[in-house]
Amino acid sequence: MKQRKPKSQGLAYKRLPRRALLLGGLQAVFVGGLAARMRFMQVDQADEYRLLAEENRINIRLIPPTRGRIYDRNGQIIGQNSPSYRIVVVREDAGDVDKVIAKLSELIPLNDDEIERAQTEMRRSAPFLPVTLADQVTWEDISKVAVNAPALPGVTPEVGLTRQYPRYEDFAHIVGYVGPVSDYDLSKLEDPEPVLRIPRFQIGKVGLEAKQENSLRGRAGAKRVEVNATGRVMRELDRQEGQPGADLQLAIDAELQQYAQARLAGESAAAIVIDCETGDLRAVSSTPSFDPNLFVRGISVADYRALTQDKYRPLANKSVQGTYPPGSTFKMVTALAALEAGVIGPGNTVYCPGHLKVGSRRFHCWKRGGHGTVDLNLSLKRSCDVYYYDVALRVGIDKISEMSRKLGLGVKHDIPMSAVASGLAPNQEWKQRTHGQDWLVGDTANASIGQGFMLASPLQLAVMTARIATGRSVTPRLVRSIDGVEQPSGAGEPLDINPYNLEQVRKAMFSVSNDRRGTAYRSRIIEDEFRMAGKTGTSQVRNITKAERAAGVIRNEDLPWERRDHALFVSFAPYDNPKYAVAVVVEHGGGGSKAAAPVARDIMLQALYDGTPPLEAYPVADRERIKEQQKRLEGDRRPKARPDGKDRA
């Protein structure tokens, strides 16, 4: 362990303290320089920088994307964006918000509800975020605010885009409507896009607008703006454009849709026109309807109450979400199930004495005296019930249920509309599962004529008819193209049903509306090219009691509206080369042949002729009445002037 030599000799060793001090001195000078710079900025120039920090706030603002437009199949506009003016206020810049609002309300009419909503919104959001005080403001009011801007700190008029539906009631149920994002909407999303945080940003609430939200919305852009001390935007520094939403083209024909709505007006009813070749939905109509524009700008309590308390339920979309016992329109399904199972042939007959005893219960035919000897053709043409009780008991409910599904009943069709109903095609397992009871033969008898547990929506009935007409599994298509990209066609694959059996059923349906004794003979089409085949249906909404039966069947017209039968009609045409299938349901309309068949025939002709049909297509006896009706509907369909003056945009 020897002591280390002191190494203090040598030039380099002597230099160390000297150079360390030199370097340290340099460092000290630099630190001094930093301190001086800091002093210069923070003491001498502090006021200038403070001003910059206060006034020269650079904000990043989202640019809301333009929502995609919606067109019909011919390019008619269904949903568009139109400019709207609104007045926003920035709490931070307004100072005393209540005073500013009071001043503003002297200038322009302000809604108390909206003021209250704006005040709550202001309490919750950051002080520098603009809050909308009045939406859909007229140009005159905007000018007044602009002129008085100096007296209204923090208040700025803004121009934006709002959704507008130029077809008013006609497309309310299909397209739905948009509305401002609510807390409830946000709470449903895992990670909401920042654009949804823009106050009053519009998103689809129901219908197509909601279901196709992701296509329609687009992507937000962003801009950096410099704002001055009063919150006004001084200049834009740079911007990054967003991406507008995709345009949608519907399969719907706006003219036909409008006709269907007008034809059904006054009834609580639904009609569907489906293209047998492509599955395109040409019309999806439900009456009464409502004006979706009311919902976009925020519907008033009174208007909303009027809509919800109407017994015709204007808000319900009966065409796809309403389900009804299909009644006799279901008989084709029972017939096909029996034919496919081989339990009957088209020529086999059943004797109808007017009733059939099933177990201990007596099931009646609608015709008290009975139809006598009935084969397949006659059973559909005259709509004999006993024939179907009989064959259904032979084939069993499970086969009928299976055939229903094959034809599109009891299955949910995938179209982008709200609350699409799946209906019900019951079988033994279903009843055991949901009711915990065994399936009874009486249930089969009921189901065979589309009563009892059977439920179907007008859409499903139209799909069923199209499938019978073509023998292919036609599926409905509502959206034809998204952003110019054609959506898959709904033509479908050939069904696993013997074509001969289908042909026999179609023939019988032809007799229904073309044979003098058919139930829909009065609503026939006499143009040979466009002969129509169909089936009427009248579904009971009540049980006929023994007492009633004893007293004689009460006429529908004598019953209160709510207890009358639903009228149904399904049809396709032209018979030899099916182009369209139409299903019509008139709620509590009475008999199908009387209330539903004429409507379906009119809509069918309108579709086949792609416009107003010539009177020659109608039976001679009807022409005068039809002429009157055409004139009346033409009047109804003229563009409607809005009497309420709410059309500010």
Next chain:
Amino acid sequence: MSYLEYAVKSTPSGFRKFLYMNWPLTLLLISTASAGFLMLYSVAGGSWTPWAEPQMERFGLGLTAMFIIALVPIWFWRNMSVLAYLGSVALLVFVELFGTIGMGAQRWIDLGFMRLQPSEVMKVALVMVLAAYYDWLPSHKTSRPLWVFIPVALIILPTLLVLKQPDLGTSILLLAAGGGLMFLAGVHWAYFAAVIAAVVGLIAAVFNSRGTEWQLLKDYQFRRIDTFLDPSTDPLGAGYHITQSKIALGSGGWNGRGFMQGTQSRLNFLPEKHTDFIFTTLAEEFGFVGGITLLILYALILLFCMVTALATKDRFSSLVTLGIALNFFLFFAVNMSMVMGMAPVVGVPLPMVSYGGSAMLVLMTAFGIVQSAHIHRPR
């Protein structure tokens, strides 16, 4: 048995070592780090997560490391120098091959609990190896060309590796620190004069060549240099950050806007407010008083290192202490110049304050060596 070269009896042993530590320096480090926790709490909007808490944990780890390193005799660390240098070079090569890409550069090795930046480790290892080299080198050879070439090569190798990442800021800091150490070691001033003259000449040549036939760089490279030197030519990119940073700093005024009251940082105008630009938040919220206090703390750290370095008779100890102090100085000088708009924006954190594990741990390790030199100085 080289670590017994000193007069062992005169150095403290066991727990007495604690008493001989440079306690003022330790307290200064704790104060600056605490200022960092406070600011990280503030920029997170008054929350210990996500920054302040992990930073405190790392500082605790760093403090422990410093104590352990301080207790180990300095000659052990001198003997470790070459190994540390070689290990750091190996790490730099490793990141070059397998490192994680972050912000467009390969810089990290992910250790799970933290991300290690080998370039940070290299800053200390380079100082150690150069100090050890000049400790070993006989005095009269210091300025001979061959013996000058060796340390230059030791500096250039890691500098090029870091430059390739690419991290221009750190490679310039490595050059500066290495050159500074050679200067301290007593290399003849003529070498430095020559290098400075050459660099100035080269820069002048490059700039003068602009627009002439024998232009040395491409046009777009010139434009990049322009932006680098004068951020205001790119007002939406680098210039935007500097403008906002200056506004924040200046608006702090004498007393500042109050803890957690800075609008610039609150409203997210400041970029990287928890790392490179954290000084801006401090200056905005605590004003000139707060900024100058931190600067004084830093200056005192430098002063205590200087005293330690000059008080010891051991050459390695004084060189390594001065080198670490120089590194520390470069850190905060570059960072502060940057946020005050006096230097281009290069990614250099504020030592002890900015959020970041590597820099904090490496600095604490380095101060551990300074402490060890202080405790084990020949008496």
